[in-house]
Amino acid sequence: MVHSLAKGTLVTVEVTALAAVVGVLLSLVAGSLRSANSRLLRLPAAIYVEVFRGSSALAQLYFIFFALPLVGVTFSPLVAGVLGLGLNFGSYGAEVVRGALRSVPVGQREAAVALNLPPATRFFRVILPSAVPVMLPSLNNMLIDLLKNSALVSTITISELTFQGTLIRENTGATLSVFAILFVIYFALSSVIDAVMRLAERRSNRALHSPVRTA
């Protein structure tokens, strides 16, 4: 029992971490596109955000896992799970990124233009770094939501923590203790996320407000 719960926990961590990577990248891309000047760039990002925020995460997972194979696109359960959770995460994250980019004072952009920095440098070295500390508190909540949502992939045959828990329940009938253990493990994992993200918040605030470093 301990062995299979440990295995399940590892898979939960793996799925959450992979989906977080996919989700954060998508958030940055879609959030930046939504803040772009060109309507041609804003529109696809807006459609992506509205579609994935608007429908149910479970429906998205089922669509990727059950429906896409019928049009010839088949993924392994793990890839489908990571993709589904990541796409869902990205749609919420894009709004966080957009808000954070908007919070960067206009002066930063103007100064970067005045210094004649090329657009890419302007964005990646000036605007984005100032926006990151603003994103982190929301990112903390979103990562905890992602951990909670990772339980959904148990319904597409991935043997993560919830899946292992239901197996043990069916085999041993130790229903209450299994659920108690699941709650404790998820709570502990979310506390780890919370602690790490708070540390990151403190670090990034310090980095942003520290004296200017060259090189």
Added chain:
Amino acid sequence: MWHWSVAWHVLPQLLHGLKVTVEATLLGSAFAMVGGGVLLFARLGLPRPLAVAVRFLSELIRRTPLLVQLYFYFYGLPSLGITLPAFTCGVLGLGIHYSTYVAEVYRAGIQSVAQGQWDASRALDLPGTTVWGRIVIPQAIKPVLPALGNQVIAMFKDSALLSVITVTEMMATARSIGSYSYDYLEPITVAACLYLVVSYSAGQLIRLYERQQYAWVN
């Protein structure tokens, strides 16, 4: 391949499922709106050790998957001698989970009431019930409504999870059509679109309300 005829054919069944989805969401929301108030006042009004316990329990509920909580009500409660119908478990699960979020929404709303209102109430020596019932809560309602609406929409989308505890709402209907016809494409796509249509239009209504509320600012 996609067939419009199949999509058209499954629509009535899915709409029937949507009705169950909406019912569960409305009942769950009513539960959460009351539960959120109870939780907040328990935290503010109970003696300290009890208030800490309530707070810890809320955190536990907020930070663990709704799916596991639903399994707990459906499979766990019977071993405590409490057996509830699947739909009731679902409403209970949604309601309790979202109570913890609604409590935070209420708290933010109450904090948005200016400190001067509290000071003035105290200066006038108003009794506690009057302060809450006539001064604070009426002013907190307007800023709270949009956030509350967003919670209802989130619950609507999460209610798809009730399908795993045998409630035949929209997602379960889509899956069962798929499993007997060997064709998941149309039912799941149409169901996903129905979620999108309902939650997107509800979201637009909330934005409209917000714009009206803050129209005077511009």
